């Protein structure tokens with residue numbers, strides 16, 4: 001099979017792209033990557049050529065194009081089951097935590113966009129955004145096993161889903177509990193994430209189209 005191609009958005013901005021990129025790297029699957037700059041005149045046409053969802057990420061494989069970050073991570077996990085916890089109960093909880101991130105925390109996502117080129121500065125936030133921040137910390141405290149630095153001990157797809165959140169907490173100087181702050185530092189110190197971060201810092205792109 002030829003190498004899969006992961007189509008992603010700008011590394012500084014595209015949280016959904018970061019998640020499967022980390023997961024593929026952690027699985028040790030060789031892949032090519034193709035950056036499609038977001039919010040340019042030709043962006044929508046380029047995205048529609050890859051999937052009806054017209055979003056990145058998209059993983060181009062020998063059997064077809066897979067869109068949606070979580071679906072791509074599940075495709076990777078079928079080949080590398082260790083990306084989810086081994087214990088069936090913990091695996092179900094890890095999927096629940098991951099799904100909570102995938103479908104929730106709209107206020108946080110809207111008000112604190114990931115921007116890896118922004119220097120850390122605090123920002124005014126709504127009550128809804130503060131509530132999301134509290135709920136995320138409560139979620140982490142609820143599931144963290146304490147057996148390793150990550151949510152379920154070893155690195156899992158759940159950690160991929162919260163890495164963009166960790167960048168937001170850092171970029172917007174969000175005050176956190178000691179435990180949450182330690183977990184954020186673990187995610188940001190991960191060597192695979194640091195490769196993404198270094199590339200994001202070097203990115204340049206044209207002004208937004210809209």
Ligand SMILES: N[C@@H](CCC(=O)N[C@@H](CS)C(=O)NCC(=O)O)C(=O)O
Nearest residue numbers: 014015016038055056057068069070
């Ligand atoms: N639920 C999707 C969301 C993907 C998404 O919204 N991606 C954004 C970029 S981070 C996008 O492609 N937006 C289309 C655009 O900017 O034209 C997933 O998990 O992959």
